[in-house]
Amino acid sequence: MSSxxxxxxxxxxxxxGSEGDSCVEIAIAEQAVHVRDSKxxxxxxxxxxxxxxxxFVRFVEQASAQL
Structure with a gap:
């Protein structure tokens, strides 16, 4: 992981949600998507x-369509 x-x-x-304290955050870079704990x-x-x-995103979209 770069600094x-x-x-x-x-x-x-x-x-x-409005609280925003129970989520992950992402940052899109040229070669990768970075993920961190928002808390x-x-x-x-x-x-x-x-x-x-x-x-991963396609999998989540397909799985949530089945709910």
Whole structure:
């Protein structure tokens, strides 16, 4: 993980609600999507390749369509 994650533009899902204290935040970079805990941003973030993130999002969309 690079030390440059603090310069990333972090955002939360619109589903996180007004409290916003129980969510993850993501930041989209050229080569990866970075993920961190919104409750404790001092903890290390992790990065997922953009292809892997796309597969994850498609899986979640398909799974939630079945609910």
């Amino acid at each position: 440059g994650t603090t310069e990333l533009a972090w955002f939360k899902s619109s589903y996180s 404790d941003v001092s903890r290390p973030a992790f990065a997922v390749g953009r292809d892997g993130w796309g597969r």
